[in-house]
Each structure stands twice: as structure tokens, then as C-alpha cells.
Amino acid sequence: MDSKRLEITETALKLFAQYGIKSVSMDDIARELGMSKKTLYQFISDKNDLVEATINLACSQDCEAMAIFKRKDINAIEQFFEMKTLVEQFIGQYKPTMMYDLKKYYPALLSDFKNKQKDVHIEAYTSNLTQGQKEGFYHDDIDISVIARMLFAHGAYTFDDTNGLFTASELNNMNLYSEVFKYHFRGVCTEKGMEEVERLFCEDDEGNK
Template identity: 35%
Template sequence: MTCIKEHIIKTSLDLFLTLGFKSVTMDEIATKLGMSKKTLYNHFKNKNQLVDVSSVELCNHVCNGVDEIVDAKNENAIEELYTVKKFVMQQLKSDDASPIYQLQKYYPETHKKITDMQYTHMENCIKKNVNRGIEEGYYRDNIDADFIARMYFIGMQGIKNLNIFPASKYPVNELYDKYLDYHIRGIVTPQGRKILNKITNSNHD
């Protein structure tokens, strides 16, 4: 990928995640880049292509970052989930759910592609996390890692539904914290619950 294309993708993503995938126009992107719209179209034939390429690039970046956190094993399994959550929120600028909602509504093919990529990656990461938590004694040893990974993914997709969880009532960051707490409490041992309570109490300080 050329440096110019990388610059276009980076700048476009910043606008998409701040203002929304539908809201941002090619004119605005070209202006932000300091180039003509004609030059922009030399690299991307239309906005749909730019949205698709930039979304896949973001997904790959987030997945690689999550892999680095998981593979580093610097924390226990419970702490690791909160570190992953914090990293993902930072990358997605997720104080606002509307950009992802716009991607789902106006660019369904791209949204499906990203969702499929996320599922494949998330399933593997959650399985690793569950097995590690069992080894550490923080998760119950009678749980099915594959089932937990699938349920986790379904729940993550569900809380993105603005009709069920309107942003006015459930701020994104707070909602993800609630879901993570819900997920972990269902699988922890008494020892793991102590760690979880310590984390959630510190988050409320």
C-alpha cells in the first residue's frame, strides 16, 4: 500500500469514527487531506470502496493489537479482558455508538465482512482467555470455552443495538463495562470474583 493511500485511509477513518461513516462526504475528506477530489478518486473509485478498505484496515489493526495484549500475558485472565476492552475503545473512539450504527445501516456488506472477521478473531481470543483463566483458578473448570466464546460474541453484538440500548440511557463505555462484568461473573470462581470486585470498585473510584 502506498504512503498516499495509507494517509487517505488514516485521515478518513478519523473522520468516519468521529462524525459517522454516512455523515462524512468525499468532499470533506479531500479538504481534510488538502487534495482535490479528483486526486482522491484516483486512489479510491468511490466512497463505498474507501469505507470498505478503511474498515478492514481498522479491524486488522484492532485484532493485531488485541493479539499483542493476549500473547504478552502480562496480566491474569480477568485483568486482560479489561485491558483489551480499554484498547478497543481507544481505537474506535467509542464515546459515541453512531458511527458503527451508520456503518451497519448504510454499508451492510462492509459491516457483515467486519463482523465475520471479528467473530473469527474474537472466538480464538476468548477461548484462550477462558482456558487461561481456568488454569489460573479464576474461572470455573466446568465451563465450555467454545460455548462461552460464542455467547460472548452474541452479547457483544447485542449491546450494539441502539434500539435496545439507546446511547442516551447507556453510554457506550459504561455499557461495555456492564457487559464485561456480566460476562465474567458468570464464569468466575470465588477467587476470581475477588479480583473482579477489586477491578470494578477501582473503576468506580
């Protein structure tokens, strides 16, 4: 992607995430970038083009984040804590308005994004579960194919801020993420795995003091 188009797309994604798609105009985006709307249209055809570009960027960012679960320089449980650290950097930045707007005005784009997200997440979780079994952290008798899909479904519903399961305040609190992690670990971890979980939570607590 052209560097200027990428800059525009990144700015638009930030504004859409904070204020929703419909309430952010092309004038707003041009103003945020400090450029004229005429210059903006040299890189973007129209708002529909920009919305599609932001969804593709979000998909790319999601792929990069989930690559944490394929890292071999850290163990399978450390991968979850790396993801937790990443989530902490962005928690509270995204509002449900963008998702509402996507569902209402861009359903095809949203459906495509969710399908890609499902494939990426299940593949990443499969890698994590396979590695964890080899390291002796996860039980040998778990069905990796089933658990990977359950992890995706659990995350997709639990952290969907449009379904009303948790309040915005709860979704913006890292305690919820910690509880979800604990719930998962208690289901798949061996005694050795739980010892590693406790070690990492202790380190996490010490680091937050």
C-alpha cells in the first residue's frame, strides 16, 4: 500500500474506531491529517473505498497480533501473556459504534472480515495447542481441533461489545481478560502447565506494582 494511502487509512481506522463510521466525514479525516479534501481524494476514491481499506488494515493487524501464537522463542503459555500485554496497549480505544455501523451499512465487508478472522484465529490457536502439548503444559487427550474452534467462538462472543454480555466498563478492564485466560488454562493445562501459569501471573502482578 502506498505510504500516503496507508497513513490515511490508519488515521481513518482510528477515527472510525473511536466515533463510528457514519459520524466521521471525509472532511474530518482530511482535517485530522492536515490536508485538503482534494489531496485526500488523490489517494482515496470515496468513503466506501476508505472503509474497505480500513477493514483490510484491521484484518492485517489482527493477523500480525495472532502471530504471537506461532512464536517459537517463547512457550505456549507465555504466548497468551504476550497477547495480554498487547491487548493492554489498545484496551478502551475501540467503541461499539464502528461495529454497529459495519453491521448496518457494510454487512458484506463485515462478513468477509469475520470469515478471515475465524481462519486466522483457529490456525493460531491450533499452533499454540500443539506446541503446548509438546512442552507438557497441555493435556495430551484434548482434541486440538475442537478446542481451537471453541477458543475462537468464546473470544468472538465474549469480547463482542455489541451483544450486551458485558458492559463497556467490564470490557475495558483487564481483569476480564485475566479471568478468561484462567478459565481456559484450568481446562487444558497439566499440573506443570498450571505451575507455569501461576509463575507468569505472579510476574505480571509484580510488574504492575
